[in-house]
Amino acid sequence: MTTAATLAKLGRRVLVLEQHVIPGGFTQTFKRPGHHWDVGVHIVGEMTERSFAGRLLADLTDGRLAWESVGPVYDEFNFPDGFTIQFPDSPEAFRETLIEFFPHQRQGIDEYLSLVRRASRASGQNFQMRALPRYLASGRRQRAADAAHPHVSATTQSVLESLVDDPQLRSVLAAQWGYYGVPPSRSSFAMHALMVRHFLHGAYYPVGSAASMAPALLQTVADASGWTAVRRTVERIDVKRRRVAGVTLDDGTTIESRQVFSAAGAIPTASMLGDDAPDAWSDAYREPGPAHLSLYLGFSGVDVASNGAKRYCQWYYESWDTETIGWDIAPDRELGSAPVLFCSFPSIKDPQHDPGPDQRHTGEAITFVPWEPFSAWKDSRWQRRGPEYDEFKARLTDALLGQYRDSYPGLAPHVQHAELSTPVSTHHFTYAPHGSIYGLSTEPERFGDDTLLPATSISGLYLSGADVSTPGIAGALMGGLVAAVAASPFAGGRYVRAVMAR
Ligand SMILES: Cc1cc2nc3c(=O)[nH]c(=O)nc-3n(C[C@H](O)[C@H](O)[C@H](O)COP(=O)(O)OP(=O)(O)OC[C@H]3O[C@@H](n4cnc5c(N)ncnc54)[C@H](O)[C@@H]3O)c2cc1C
Numbered sequence: 001m002t003t004a005a006t007l008a009k010l011g012r013r014v015l016v017l018e019q020h021v022i023p024g025g026f027t028q029t030f031k032r033p034g035h036h037w038d039v040g041v042h043i044v045g046e047m048t049e050r051s052f053a054g055r056l057l058a059d060l061t062d063g064r065l066a067w068e069s070v071g072p073v074y075d076e077f078n079f080p081d082g083f084t085i086q087f088p089d090s091p092e093a094f095r096e097t098l099i100e101f102f103p104h105q106r107q108g109i110d111e112y113l114s115l116v117r118r119a120s121r122a123s124g125q126n127f128q129m130r131a132l133p134r135y136l137a138s139g140r141r142q143r144a145a146d147a148a149h150p151h152v153s154a155t156t157q158s159v160l161e162s163l164v165d166d167p168q169l170r171s172v173l174a175a176q177w178g179y180y181g182v183p184p185s186r187s188s189f190a191m192h193a194l195m196v197r198h199f200l201h202g203a204y205y206p207v208g209s210a211a212s213m214a215p216a217l218l219q220t221v222a223d224a225s226g227w228t229a230v231r232r233t234v235e236r237i238d239v240k241r242r243r244v245a246g247v248t249l250d251d252g253t254t255i256e257s258r259q260v261f262s263a264a265g266a267i268p269t270a271s272m273l274g275d276d277a278p279d280a281w282s283d284a285y286r287e288p289g290p291a292h293l294s295l296y297l298g299f300s301g302v303d304v305a306s307n308g309a310k311r312y313c314q315w316y317y318e319s320w321d322t323e324t325i326g327w328d329i330a331p332d333r334e335l336g337s338a339p340v341l342f343c344s345f346p347s348i349k350d351p352q353h354d355p356g357p358d359q360r361h362t363g364e365a366i367t368f369v370p371w372e373p374f375s376a377w378k379d380s381r382w383q384r385r386g387p388e389y390d391e392f393k394a395r396l397t398d399a400l401l402g403q404y405r406d407s408y409p410g411l412a413p414h415v416q417h418a419e420l421s422t423p424v425s426t427h428h429f430t431y432a433p434h435g436s437i438y439g440l441s442t443e444p445e446r447f448g449d450d451t452l453l454p455a456t457s458i459s460g461l462y463l464s465g466a467d468v469s470t471p472g473i474a475g476a477l478m479g480g481l482v483a484a485v486a487a488s489p490f491a492g493g494r495y496v497r498a499v500m501a502r
Helices: 002-009 052-060 091-101 103-131 134-153 156-163 167-179 189-198 210-223 266-276 279-283 387-407 423-430 473-487 489-501
Strands: 015-017 029-032 035-038 067-069 073-079 083-088 204-206 227-229 234-240 243-249 254-256 260-262 291-299 313-317 340-344 361-369 415-421 461-463
Touching: 002 052, 002 210, 002 260, 002 473, 002 489, 035 210, 035 361, 052 473, 052 489, 073 167, 083 091, 083 167, 091 103, 091 167, 103 134, 103 156, 103 167, 103 189, 103 473, 134 189, 156 167, 156 189, 167 189, 167 313, 204 210, 210 227, 234 266, 243 260, 260 266, 260 473, 266 461, 291 387, 291 423, 313 387, 340 387, 361 387, 387 415, 461 473, 473 489
Parallel strands: 015 227, 073 313, 260 461
Antiparallel strands: 029 035, 067 204, 073 083, 234 243, 243 254, 291 361, 291 415, 313 340, 340 361
């Protein structure tokens, strides 16, 4: 959507094809009587005019999208034995909080924060350079890649171990891995640093919920005489003599176009190309990141805010181990506890939410799981996956509700609706490979992959979205922008400079 809106801003007519019944990908929302939930937006950093991402989105939506701060705290981490730490919305307060909890680690904390600044700056510049065609970037792209390399190739764990002695502080600093989905021993430190920087000035929620995002962006496309067509599944990206020719839909319709931008993700794009996929892609490291379970809760008849619900996100770790990311589950085994539960309350973040006389509110609880226990049902029909799947889902729901009750004893009796999404639900609604929560895994190999550029080696074909940038709304926004700029470097460059100058 951000590629389409950027191209529209450059005067181009764009056709947006979406396989689902509503556009928006992970910004879509869904309703059940009396309640509605976001599926992939809890908090987003940088959504103010002081940051480029905030200014860009404001421009791409012509000011139609408003953001509300979630307050002076955006994340809270709960570890065993009552240890609770909150991450505040300024770099100074963040440093002070860390030093207050770990006074003996002052030097390590300062070195860590300084490295986060250097690594995020170098990695951000590297992403910008990757958008430019080689003939324009000349030596700059290589210099940016060289400057980012030490941060890209290091793991988060190796950096934390080199700077911080206290294992509990290491866990606290790594505890946000859920925002990019890969544990410290495997994630690229560049990814970690970009995420830390993303939230340094706090976090925001879209007014009117994530449902406001797609209409705000797609109106810009429509204003430039473009279209959005839903229930249009692209089956094949057509290529003739190493040049993109258009797409073929699953009903056999062919649409000719000299430029195609794929925001479906790098792995699905390779499938849509089939034998036409560049040879280099098959050697590249392209693993889907982890999958997740999301428990959607509807409350009624309770003042949620007085019973533990917060506008900030709350994470509950079962132990100090931030390395065990996935809940080890199988349909035929006893379920233990999910190692971490991420909880959020969309309705109290949204100033437009009207709880009505029944005090209707919503909550979400998320944990990470592997794809394999669900893969057997990948080709089954939504809502008709059979009794074994239903039973597995019911057991998972009960287990998660049990954990939820421990954290929110005052809310649990007021759960009026509980509904679980699994990795096969995620796959069904977004076509995410292996139901992956964030697309490609964020390991060092991904960020050093020179085949993962917005301009592909097939002329006229561009990769867009989070996979050519980083996971998250801001990552997808930047991935969308770099794809449009890669296709129109001069006009795109002028547009970027104009937004920066605001
Ligand atoms: C549970 C969860 C929580 C999250 N929380 C946050 C958060 O709090 N903050 C944050 O910043 N980010 C969050 N994210 C991540 C963020 O939502 C995503 O990284 C981002 O939306 C990805 O955008 P995208 O455009 O790259 O991909 P997508 O949103 O996946 O869009 C791809 C689109 O392509 C469509 N498509 C795929 N294949 C085809 C085809 N063959 N034909 C036609 N259409 C096709 C899909 O249906 C989809 O609409 C969360 C994600 C999840 C799942």
